[in-house]
Amino acid sequence: KNQVEQSPQSLIILEGKNCTLQCNYTVSPFSNLRWYKQDTGRGPVSLTIMTFSENTKSNGRYTATLDADTKQSSLHITASQLSDSASYICVVREQTGANNLFFGTGTRLTVIP
Amino acid sequence: EAQVTQNPRYLITVTGKKLTVTCSQNMNHEYMSWYRQDPGLGLRQIYYSMNVEVTDKGDVPEGYKVSRKEKRNFPLILESPSPNQTSLYFCASSTARGAYEQYFGPGTRLTVT
Numbered sequence: 001k002n003q004v005e006q007s008p009q010s011l012i013i014l015e016g017k018n019c020t021l022q023c024n025y026t027v028s029p030f031s032n033l034r035w036y037k038q039d040t041g042r043g044p045v046s047l048t049i050m051t052f053s054e055n056t057k058s059n060g061r062y063t064a065t066l067d068a069d070t071k072q073s074s075l076h077i078t079a080s081q082l083s084d085s086a087s088y089i090c091v092v093r094e095q096t097g098a099n100n101l102f103f104g105t106g107t108r109l110t111v112i113p
Numbered sequence: 114e115a116q117v118t119q120n121p122r123y124l125i126t127v128t129g130k131k132l133t134v135t136c137s138q139n140m141n142h143e144y145m146s147w148y149r150q151d152p153g154l155g156l157r158q159i160y161y162s163m164n165v166e167v168t169d170k171g172d173v174p175e176g177y178k179v180s181r182k183e184k185r186n187f188p189l190i191l192e193s194p195s196p197n198q199t200s201l202y203f204c205a206s207s208t209a210r211g212a213y214e215q216y217f218g219p220g221t222r223l224t225v226t
Contacts, residue, residue: 034214043117043203043217044156089155099210105155 002027006104021107023073023090031095038087117218125224134189136204145187149200194225
């Protein structure tokens with residue numbers, strides 16, 4: 001069964017600290033993996049997309065990694081800011097004609113001063 | 114500005130009273146979809162549309178209808194809402210169904226009493 005699991009469910013960190021969010025998936029065949037940021041009360045916004053051949057991709061203070069062999073991805077946030085407080089959702093697309101998307105339930109990050 | 118708009122943003126209604134949530138995109142996207150988001154369950158796809166007059170069921174279509182008469186609009190219809198349809202709803206669009214980024218609307222919070 002195709003699944004996407006994220007950990008931790010929630011995380012509280014101090015402003016300025018780094019953190020890493022995890023995404024494990026069983027989706028196969030794999031097409032790509034996206035990390036979305038969802039601010040409270042708003043729609044998700046794409047941060048990064050990674051395909052099979054990519055190991056690391058950065059978007060400012062956000063760095064995503066992908067290990068397609070172990071089917072794991074991480075999102076590392078450097079020097080966190082209060083505006084990083086949001087839910088982070090991992091979404092995996094399968095490589096089939098249907099191109100189905102599989103959503104993780106997200107990690108709720110709270111950055112406190 | 115490229116965007117996906119939804120209306121209304123907030124709605125409280127009673128069981129059985131038909132309602133429509135509108136979704137419109139100005140990016141000339143072919144692919145549009147509706148999701149509901151519930152705590153602990155993440156985003157689940159309700160319906161999607163590959164193009165005008167082409168719609169198909171997602172993972173949780175029961176109790177919902179959609180139509181795609183124009184490329185830019187993709188309304189979600191609840192013929193007889195029930196309390197278990199209380200949720201946060203998102204419309205999304207993308208160039209096509211595939212590796213393309215989905216752009217999400219701001220969300221509609223629906224409460225059915």
